[in-house]
Amino acid sequence: MAQVAHADVDHHEPQSFWTKYVFSQDHKVIAIQYALTAILIGLVGLVLSGLMRLQLGFPGGFDFIQNGNYYQFITMHGMIMVVYLLTALFLGGFGNYLIPLMIGARDMAFPLVNMLSVWFYILSVLVLVASFFVPGGPTGAGWTLYPPQAITAGTPGAGLGIVLMLTSLVIFIAAATMGGLNYITTVLQLRAKGMTLMRMPLSVWGIFVGSVLALLAFSALFVGGVMLLLDKVVGSSFFMPAMISMGTQLAYEGGSPILFEHLFWYFGHPEVYIVALPAFGIVSDLMCAHCRKPIFGYRTMVWAILAIGVISFLVWAHHMFVSGMNPYFGFFFATTTLIIAIPTAIKVYNWLLTLWRSSIRLTVPMLFSIGFVSTFLVGGLTGLYLGNVVVDIPLSDTYFVIAHFHLVMGVSTLMVLFGAIYHWFPKVTGRMMNDVLGKLHFWITFLGVYAIFFPMHYLGFMGLPRRYFNYDAFTSIPDSAQAINTFITVAALTVGVAQLLYLFNMAWSYFKGKKANGNPWQATTLEWQTPDTPPVHGNWGATLPQVHRWAYDYSVPGAKQDYLPQNMEPVPAGTGNGKP
C-alpha cells in the first residue's frame, strides 16, 4: 500500500487549549479521554459492587440497602463494568492510543469521526448517570434487561430509568460504531511500508478482531434496545406477551420475551470476546517484552484470535440453555461452545511456552501478565462446565455463573489492563510508575481476587440462586453459605480499597514519577520507536517509519542487542531474522 510519507504533518496542528485537549482529533488525546472517562465510571461501578457485597456479607445490616435499590446496584454495576468500562477502555482507550503508533500511522483514518465517537461516549455516560437521579431511579432489571420485567411495575426503575438506560446504550453504540469503523479502516489502510498483516503485533490483532466483532454484534443490541424502548414508550409488543401486571391485564399481546434473549445474547456473547481478544493480544506483547523471547507460535496465535472471533457468533444460546427455547438447540450450542475452548486453550499453552526457556524480568507488567494467565485459566475452565448443556442446568442462574464470568471477564482482563497501564505509562507520560506501589497493588489484587471468586463457585454447587437480595425466605440453606458470603465480602472490600494504591500511583507518577527514556522496556514494537516521548501530533516527525521485521525479534541469535526494533535496518544475512 503506497504511502504519502509526510505531506500532511503540519497542516492542521491544533493551536488552542480547546482544540488540543478538549475537542481534539488526535488519537492519543481521544484515547486518554476515553480512558479517564472509563476509569471514572468504573469507580462508580466498583462502589456499587461494594454496596452489593455489604448486603450479601451482612444481610439486613444496612438500613439504606433494601431490595429495590439492591437490584438497581446489581444492574448498574454489571452494565457499567461490561460496556462503559471494559469495552470503552479496551477499544476506545487502548485501541485509539496503540493502533496508529503500532502500525506506523500518523493518526486514525477518520480523525473527526474519532473525536465524535469519544464525545458520543461521554454523552452516553452522562445519560447513564442521569438515570440515577430521575424519579424511580435507575433500572433494576439486571444488566441483561430482560422483558417483560424490565418495563413493568414490580421492577425498580421501570419508568424513566429503563428509558434512559436504553437511550444511553443507543448513543454508546453509535460511538462504538464510529470507533470501530476507524480502527478497522486504519489497520487495513494505513499500515506503514513493510508492516504486513502478519508483522503486526498481537495487540493490534486483538483490538482489530475485537473491533470487527463490535461492528457486527452491537447492531443486535441496538435493534433489541430500540424494540424494547418502543414496547415501553409506545406500547408495541415486540417482546411483550399477553400478561397480568400487579393484578391487571396489560394491553400487550403476541410478543416473545425469548426473541429479546436471542437478540441480546447474539450481541452479548461476542461482547465478551470484544473485551477478551484485545486483552489476549496485549498480554502477548507484555509478556514478550518482559521475558525477552518471541511469542511462541505467532501465526497460531493470530489464527486462534480469528477462529475465536468467528466461532463467538455461533455460541450465544449457551446463555439460554434453560430459557425454554427449543431444547434441541442445546446440542448445537454446547458443541460450538466446547469447540471454542480449543483455540482458547492453544493460546494459554502458547503463553506458557513463551515463558519456557525465556529470561523473565519480574516487573509489574510481567506480574500482571502471569496473574492474567492464572485467573483466565480458572475462569475459562469453568466455562467448560457451563457450556456442557446438561451440566449447566443445575448451575445456571447460580453463583457459579457469577464466579465464572467475573474471573474470565472482570478479573483476568483487569490484570491485563493494569499490566498494560504500567507498561505504556512511560510512553504516554514520559515517566515510570512507582514499582513498590505497583507490586503491592499486584499482590493484594491477585491473592484477593482468588479469595473473592474461588469460593463463590461452591455457593453455586450448593444451589444458591443469583440476583437474590437475601436468603431469609429459605430454611434449607446451610450456615456455611452465609459464612462464605461474609468472607467474600471482606475480601472484596479489601481488594476494592487496595485499588486506591493504584489510582494514587497513577496520579503521583504523572507528576513525580522517575523520568523515562523513549523505550525503557527495550521493546521491539513501533510505538516505542517514536522520535518524541510522549509522541507529538503526527507521531513520527517528517518521515513515516519503514518496517523490516515482525514484532518479536527478542534474543535473536547472533544479534548485538537482545531486541531488534521493527523499523531497524535489516541485519546482515546469517545472523537470524526471525519470521518473514
Added chain:
Amino acid sequence: MLLAIGLVVVVIGTVLFNFLSPSFTPLASNWGQIDFTLNLTIAMTGIVFVVINLLMAYFVLRYRQQPGKKAAFEPENKKLELWLIGVTAIGVVVLLAPGLFVYSEFVNTPKDALVVEAVAQQWQWSFRLPGQDGEFGKTSISLINFQNPFGIDPEDPNGQDDVLVPGNEIHLPLNRPVKVLLRSKDVLHDFYVPEFRVKMDAIPGAISSLWFTPTKAGTYELACAEYCGLGHHTMRGVVVVEAQQTFQDWVAAQAIFSEEVAEAGTNTGQDPVVVLGQQLAQTKGCLGCHTTDGTPSVGPSWKGLFGKQESLSDGTTVAVDEAYLAESIADPSAKVVENFPPAMPPYTLNEEDLEAIIAYIKSLTGND
C-alpha cells in the same frame, strides 16, 4: 521467587478449599448422571488448573533473568502445537460426549410421566393437575380473574376436572417420573429445586417443561431462578415428595375447577363487603406483595395485621387502624413498616373499594 510461591499458595489454597468445602445439595432425583458429568469435569479441569499453575511457578523460578543467561529463540514448533491441539480436542470430546448423552435423556421425557403444571407469577407459585381425563383445560390470560386465577376456559370440557392447587405447595409421588409444564402469568420465572438438579424458565406466552423422578421422600424448597423483580428472593414454593397412596389422598382433597366455578355462583354466607375486598385485593395486585397466611413477602402479611402495634422505619410505633390503612394505601411512603422496602405504589380508591379492602384485612384475624 515470591511469585512462584504465590502461585503455589493459590494452588494449595484452591485444592484444599475444594476438598474441605460444603458439597452439592444431597441428590433427591434420578439425575445422578448430571452429578457424574459434573464430577468428571471437576476432576479434569482441576488437574489442568493445578498442572498449568505449577508449571508457571516452575518457569518463573527456572527461567528468571540471570546474568549470562539468554532467552532461547524458538518462535514456533508446529509438531508440538498440533499435538497440543489434538490432546485438547480429545479432552473436549471426553467432556462433551457424556454431557450430550445425558442431555439427550433430559430432552426425551418418559411417556408414562405424571404431568403437573406449575404456574408462576410475581411472587408466588400455583399448580394444576390434569384430573381424571389426563388433559389440561386450555387457559388464557384474559380469563384470569379472582374466581378463576388459573384462567381456565370454562367452555373447555377438558378443564372441568382439572385439580387446582392455588397455594405454594405441590405434592409428588415417590419414584414416579414427573413432567412439569411451566407457564407464567406475567414475567420470566424459573422452577428450581436444587436437590432435583434440573431447572427451567417459565415464560409468559409459551409453555416450557422439565422432567425428573423424585427418589427421596421429603420436603424441598422451590426457588425462582430467573430474576423477576422486587420479590424474586421471596418467591418460595414447597415440593413434598411422598408415598403414592399419600399422594393420591392429597390429590383427592384438592379442589377441582368445576367445583370452583359452581361455588363462585353460590352465596357462601360471607359478608359481601369482605368478599368484594377479597376480589379487589386480587385484581388490584395487593396479593402480589401481601400474603394472607402470615408469611412476610415484599410487604407485611395481612394476617393479624389489623389492631397490631407496628414499628415503623423511623423508630416510632403506630396502631394499625382504619385511618392508618387508608393512609398507607393512598400514600404508602408516609409510614413504612420497619425492615420493609418503600416499594409500594400509591393507589387512589373510591370510598366503597377502600372500605371493602379494609373490611377484608380486618377479617384476616390471626385466629384461624
